[in-house]
Amino acid sequence: MKKVKILTITLAIILITAIAFGGIYVQKQNRMENVVEDYKYAMDLEGTRTVRLEVDTGTTTVVKDSEGKEVKDTENLTEEQMTEKGYTKEEVPNNSEDVKNEENYKKAKEILEKRLQKMGVNNYTIKLDTQAGDIVVEIPEDDSTDTVVSQLVTVGKFTIQDSETGEVLMDNNDIKLASAISGADNTSTSAVAKTRIYLNIEFTKDGAKKLEDISNRYLKIEETKEDTENAENTETTETDENGEEKTEKKVTIKIDDTEIMTTNFEEPMRTGKMQLSMGGASSDQKTLQGYAAQASSIAVVLDTGNLPVKYQATENSYVLSDVTNQELSIVVYALLAVVVVALIVLIVRYKKLGALATISYIGLISVFLILIRYANVVISIEGIFAIAIVLVLNYIFVNKLLSKLKEEKLTKTTANKGIAETYKEFFIRIIPVCILAIVFCFINWSPISSFGMVMFWGITLIAIYNAIITNILLKIEADK
């Protein structure tokens, strides 16, 4: 009966080992597919999106009037019309010579780093050429990579301008923080569209004063019938009580010289906060998520400040890891070879008990390898190291337990006593390791969290698995 029990456990372990190392294959559309979850690798083992940002050396053609002021919307004008109006074309460098210096390059690197952190990129490298100003960014490849890359080249220049004169009323220096928020949309009747996405901009103390002043100056004039008819016009006029005409002025909000909106204020803004609607009404969930992503991206760019240097992406490619599958296999086989030797030592030293512990140990490796796949652990080089450490820790645990049991005749009582003592001694000694593992689990940096998660699951497994499987095997043997 006891032999049957041991055999059953051994067969179960063999089955788990086969699943862990081979997988479970089922037929899907005329081909066999492994249904066991695959390992998730971090950027050092999987590959990186490499983006090369070079200082923009190009120029932009600017049309200026006879007074030297920039003139917008001149695309439709012919050369003759331009000459008639006294307009001249000028080639303006995208980066003037005075911005191309080491200080600005370093500042740009810091800003990019902040952007990556705010966008939740959990592993990256930024390399800066302090002479030329070129920056190479390496980030993990996933669904959000393209959005992240697009935010790297965005300068993030924010302005609130007079829509007529182009006078800059507020800029990035007035922003304290920006965020994407969702709020109720009372105008909507659809369930989904009850949410509206806003870009929330909070201004500094000085910025808040400026905003209040601007909102007073650019206050919306109450619409009259005549105004409604002329709603298409950007300017509305009203006659005040003295009979003088008041002109409704508007502001244009721009990011990187692209117009976000032209509007005026319903009431003076005294809170120092401004919410710009990004969309929501009559939208489905997917569109709403799109608005939220867009608002978050703009918020990140505004929150981290504008790049002092304009960059252009000259390389944007996916580079596979230089750690090849072959090299990874060598590491795995080397690790397995060490485990095999260590287990042989265990069998030679402790005979039957050693053999039972070996069966249990192999089972733990297999369960562990399946567990880290389903626990959503991302494996990095640090993670592989953690796997090796977990195997060493379990070996120390098993060895300690067997050496205790060897001292006395194996009975159920001595087995219980030995297991209890080993648990106490072992786990008290590795409490600092447990603390390190738990702290690392919460760090948003994939090599660190990989190490922490692998260690956490490994130590948890050592505690639970040995309490069940190793314990049962030893007690069956003790019953004999």
Add this chain to the structure above:
Amino acid sequence: MKNLTKKQKIIMSIVAIIIIAGIAVVAFMGFNFDLRFQTAQKLELYLGEDFKIADIQNITKEIMPNEQVIVQKVEVYGDSVSIIAKEITEEQKQKIIEKVNEKYELELKAEETEIVTVPNTKGRDLINPYIWPFAIATGITLVYMAIRYRKLNIVNVILKTMLTLVIAEATLISLIAITRIPIGRLTIPMVITVYMLTFVGLTTKFEKELEAQKEE
């Protein structure tokens, strides 16, 4: 130093020499960074078909025999190759392209292929993400040790722990500097291993002291 045994004194002297030598090496020569963290030059070639990295490595070994070279596949289809070396001369570029053309029957032109400079990664950028996690873990562990081993004199336990940790890590870093082992992907795992071993060693020692005190 009064209570130290002869063996302990020898070990401490060796450790001190290693740390001093390490500081001197770092001061005069700095660390030896792995190629992927150094300023390097990169050559990217579009092969248009899947290839074996080993084949490209053989070509680079033949042309740049004594240089460390990183060969990586580029793009999802893996049909381009990136070759990174400390320095790639125009002549080497020409030869690499000739060999690649020969091997894969291609017509890549050296004049159309550009060598680009890959900037270095700053050492502090490498260690920055690890500072806070280690500081938090160490802080919590010290609190735990102060509570658990309070009978062994809290100040003594904390000082011993801190000192041992600093010495152990300093020894490791000094050894890395002296032996010129490149600072790379394995450096952090090495630091973590020494960190854990130090704490496990210390808890074992303190547990024994605690047991001895109980028996007394």
